[in-house]
Amino acid sequence: MNQGAEMHLVERYQPQLMNQGAEMHLVECYQPQFMNQGAEMHLVERYQPQSMNQDAEMHLVEHYQPQSMNQGAEMHLVECYQPQLMNQGAEMHLVECYQPQLMNQGAEMHLSKLRLSQSS
Secondary structure: OOHHHHHHHHHOOOOHHOOOOHHHHHHHHOHHHHHHHHHHHHHHHHHHHOOOOHHHHHHHHHHHHHHOOOOHHHHHHHHHHOOOOOOOOHHHHHHHHHHHOOHHHHHHHHHHHHHHHHOO
């Protein structure tokens, strides 16, 4: 009674039960080493695409690849899910958080010009 047998039986007799919970149960039970970021994202995208939002992606990245939660990842997530938030404050937060050495006069002047052009 291994994973393949259980999945075969569930798919054959109770296909309506072969959902995200069942697949996750089987993977965790028989192949815990596979329950990684890719597997969780596959399951969420397959069964609950409406749940694959910014919080879900950030949870997965922080859980499995904390070293990847850098400026590029945060900007990707914000641009993908909340483009209306990708404003001056967000850019400054990201630069200050991840690349403080870039928060120099040129960067401030660039942001000041953006601010002036947006207010006019």
